[in-house]
Amino acid sequence: MWNFLARNKQVAAMLGLLGAAALVVIFLATRGRGHVIVEQFLVETEDVSEDPYIFSAHSLPSDDRFMPSIGNGHLATNVFSDTVYMNGLYNGRKGESRRARIPAWANIRLNSTLTNHPYSPVYSLDTKHGVFQVTVDRDRSVVTQRIFAHRYYTRSIVNQIKVEPKTHADPNFVHHEIWIAIKQMPGPESKDIAFGSPTPEIIDEMLVWKACGKTKEVEDPAFQGMLEDVCAYWSSVPDHLVVPHSRSKVITFFMTVDKNESVARQEFIKILQEDGEELFEKHVEQWGRLYKQGGLEIEGNLQLAKIVNGIWYYFLSSLPSEESHFPLDRFFGLSPTGLARGGTFDDYEGHSFWDTEMWMFPPILVLYPQYARQLLQYRLDNAYVAAELARITGSKGYRFPWESAYTGSEVTQPCCPDVAEFEQHITACIAFAARQYLSMTRDEDWLKHGGCSIVTNIADFWASRAVINYSSGLYDIANVMGPDEDHSNVTNSVFTNVVAGYSLYLAQYVACQCKSYYMAKDPDHWADIAWSLTLPYDETLDYHPQFQGYRRGEGIKQADAVLLGFPLQYPMNISTRINDLTYYESVTRGNGPAMTWSMHTIGQLQIQDNLRAATLFNKSYEGYVREPFKVWTELRRPKVGAVNFHTGMGGFLQTLMFGYAGIRIHLNRLEITQPQLPPEATKFRIKGIKYLGSNLTLDIRVLQTTLTVISVDDDWPILMYNGKYNVTLVPGMIVTLKGTGPFTIRTVPWKDCKLPVDTIGQNYLRPIGL
Known part of the structure; x- marks a missing residue:
């Protein structure tokens, strides 16, 4: 580094003037790829605007x-x-x-x-x-x-x-x-x-x-x-x-x-x-x-309001216009750094990963379900390629590649064969996004035009990947990699098995929804496999090992097993949830991507440790958001990684919407649990929540939380438990939510189809929900 300074006297002089404001970027390794970045000095400029929607500066970023x-x-x-x-x-x-x-x-x-x-x-x-x-x-x-x-x-x-x-x-x-x-x-x-x-x-x-x-x-x-x-x-x-x-x-x-x-x-x-x-x-x-x-409005914390407004701006800038002079072309998905980047290795070349379905999709779905459908449509358009990938790798159904772009083929860099071969959970994550989409929309048209097929073919893939273990009597899924890319080619990744099990159960449920126009093969067989998948659980330590054979104390890259509690919402004892959160926080890389701390924040809110949640909430964005234009980076300063990192943005929005606001999406209901203000905020509003055609606004204040009904779809009348009574929601109504909930919004059953059991493996240890 000192040789670099000697060759660049102006930069050295600037460093002396700036002192701590000058930051050095050195070697980093991320997402299964090794990146070497030339040392350079990053000087951030101050945002001088007091308007939450405007970011202003007197100079540009260095x-x-x-x-x-x-x-x-x-x-x-x-x-x-x-x-x-x-x-x-x-x-x-x-x-x-x-x-x-x-x-x-x-x-x-x-x-x-x-x-x-x-x-x-x-x-x-x-x-x-x-x-x-x-x-x-x-x-x-x-x-x-x-x-x-x-x-x-x-x-x-x-x-x-x-x-x-x-x-x-x-x-x-x-x-x-x-x-x-x-x-x-x-x-x-x-x-x-x-x-x-x-x-x-x-x-x-x-x-x-x-x-x-x-x-x-x-x-x-x-x-x-x-x-x-x-x-x-x-x-x-x-x-x-x-x-x-x-x-x-x-x-x-x-x-x-x-x-x-x-x-x-x-x-x-x-x-x-x-x-x-x-x-x-x-x-x-x-x-x-x-x-x-729709949108998120925050008062009392200007910096937080600006960050949120910046996220939605960057998201919407990469999503198609709803009205245009000429008809739009087919949409090719949302990549980790959006449409404005993607020509380089560091920016993931504009490819689509699981980042879309697990990190960006959920907040988009809640406010803009029409865009959620377009994100799923990208997967539907490439289903025939996924069928071929499953076939050539010895499986059935659809196997989606870890990275895809124009043709839908696997386009992971030659540097990283392990992620392309083993990180198969992306296929189940697509089914999980479909599950959330159907929960919020009950979109029959989507089912008829490919939804039934993609859900059932994903289930066929996991049914072909699960192999009976005659010693345990349960099904194992081997040769996979969970979200933690520091551990490759493992058996029974706890995240993979649960999300795969959900995809099998979803196929059983969707087969019922589609039976009048789509014939599915033995839907109960999918549920039988899901019920009998291995679920790694240590009864003595009361926590979930990340995979079969995981050695306690091994470091991990990012959130993995803790994702069972959220977003997967797998039921478990509160002691298990606490142990998962506490243990995995202690072994997770400090320089990992922001989404990890977003999920830990939601977990701490679930177990009502609000002080720890606030600390992790700050950790989930401080150091990742670059001034003055609120551009996110994949890694905390002084490291950088991918820039305009939509994945981190999506995780942060989930912290606000599903953590502090307490929104929970289920197949038969929408819940609001323990709604509370984010740190230093005096008001938090989520405007334009779209549930089964209704339009709702949630207002969280210091002394009171209310739900305002803007409109309701006649096909899906909705009823809400407000903490004391069941209330039929009609346009113009303002409902005060009393207590911590859960406040449940329900409607009539959908075709009288039985809800999936959603219990996975080791059923004699079936835990009690939080």
């Missing part, structure tokens, strides 16, 4: 990775990055597959933000309106740059420069002109897409540029004919803008990108015809519609 992203589910980029990514656009074979880089022809900078200048820009991310702004207060004018991925014109990334002249004492000054120096910075040619040379074109008397190309490699040779065409159009950008001092003016530059050249061109023409302010308002309107549907 590390470009901590810049915020903009996106609309079709296109996304990091602000001032030379790279744009598009939903479903990948390049590279197998483990080299990554998001395909499109040069950022929409990356435009004001020169006053690039060089030493007397003006002091203010940089702001407005999460409510989905826009990044740069404001420069100059001698003769105020210049505002707005950068956004348009939420209605979804093929476009827009740059608008608004010049507002200042009043001048000299009346003749209005005849002067204002000059604004700008620079277009698209970066180098793409290594992923074989673009032709940019060609000029005149559209509506304006000079426009176009480049078209094709991706170079597809993930699997069997899909070689699926190389993708890409076409981009963008505005010609001058070196200077000249604006009369007599009036304000908005100048708009933009690029459009699509796989279809006609779509990219027609959208470009349409935007060209729009008034600049109306174009922006149309974008803001779409963001407003999203936030009206």
Whole structure:
């Protein structure tokens, strides 16, 4: 390191000036991959805004990775990055597959933000309106740059420069002109897409540029004919803008990108015809519609409110628009770092993991079930690939790969064969997401259009993986890896067996729901196997060993066995839950991903140790959230790992929604248990809880908790136990929740199908629920 400083005297001098503010990043190992990161210094900038939806700073982060992203589910980029990514656009074979880089022809900078200048820009991310702004207060004018991925014109990334002249004492000054120096910075040619040379074109008397190309490699040779065409159009950008001092003016530059050249061109023409302010308002309107549907509101703790608002902004930026000028393409899922990242090894190449179903999916489901369905649809679209993976690995049904991208094939890096081979729990996690989706929606249409098939085929996979052990009389699942990637190729991973058992029981339940139009094979056989799966449990120490043969005291990477209590909600004695939490906290890596501490927080709230919960709650985000734009990293500072880490964000939202608010999703009910305020908050509201078509708002205050009924679906009338009485919920009603609950919301049975038993293994030790 000291040699590095000697070679970089300016950096060394800066380190001396900054002292503790300068952070060093060194070697890290994460998620089964070894990452070596060049030593560098990360200086975080202060967020100076008091608005919970706006993050502002007088300077940009010293590390470009901590810049915020903009996106609309079709296109996304990091602000001032030379790279744009598009939903479903990948390049590279197998483990080299990554998001395909499109040069950022929409990356435009004001020169006053690039060089030493007397003006002091203010940089702001407005999460409510989905826009990044740069404001420069100059001698003769105020210049505002707005950068956004348009939420209605979804093929476009827009740059608008608004010049507002200042009043001048000299009346003749209005005849002067204002000059604004700008620079277009698209970066180098793409290594992923074989673009032709940019060609000029005149559209509506304006000079426009176009480049078209094709991706170079597809993930699997069997899909070689699926190389993708890409076409981009963008505005010609001058070196200077000249604006009369007599009036304000908005100048708009933009690029459009699509796989279809006609779509990219027609959208470009349409935007060209729009008034600049109306174009922006149309974008803001779409963001407003999203936030009206749901959200988390926190008062009394500004930092917490900002972090939560940032999470929802980054989530929604990677999810498709609900309304767009042209129909949207197929959606290719939500990766650990969102749509704005994924071209590198550190950012997981934009692949989909279990992160989607277990960490991001649940909070999205509660407020935006339409997006939850689209996340499941990505799995349905790739079911035929999962069937082939099961077949070639000697199993039945569907086996989903650990990492997938464009084709649905396994695309885990060559570095990490163990995770691809053994981390099979992802298949059961997809079924668990389906279980939660059906619990919250009872979506018959989804069942008819693939849901019945995916659930039952996942059950077939686990039925084929479970092998009877004649010594114990129970079924074993060998050659797996649980969430803890420090232990490979184990037998009877406690997490894997429970979530696999749930998938078997779910298939039995779904077979009943689907029997009028889908024939399932011997559904009771699935339940018999689930009932008889081995469940590792140490009766003497009253805890769950992580897997068969686990040696007490061995360190682990992240939350694994503790996930039984939540999110799996497997019933156990409270003493067992306490022992699991206490023991595994003591052996978990201190530098592991944030989701671990989110799950430990929920566990401590379950056992009513609120003081320990508050400590772990702080640990679950402090050190992971980077200022000033609330960008999450996978690892705690000074380490980094993946950036804009949606997985950690999802775990944190679960802490708030399922921990402090106490929401619990079950197949036949929704529960609210022990609702309480997060640390330092004076009010906590979850607006837009969607349960069986109803719309509910939960308000938690210091002295009182209430549930407001916004609307109810006539097909599913709902009844709530408020702590004293059963109350029929009707629109406009406000119910006060008395005590700690559980407050149970129920409706009529669904087709009179019997609920699954959900008991797994060692039934003579069946524990008592918390």
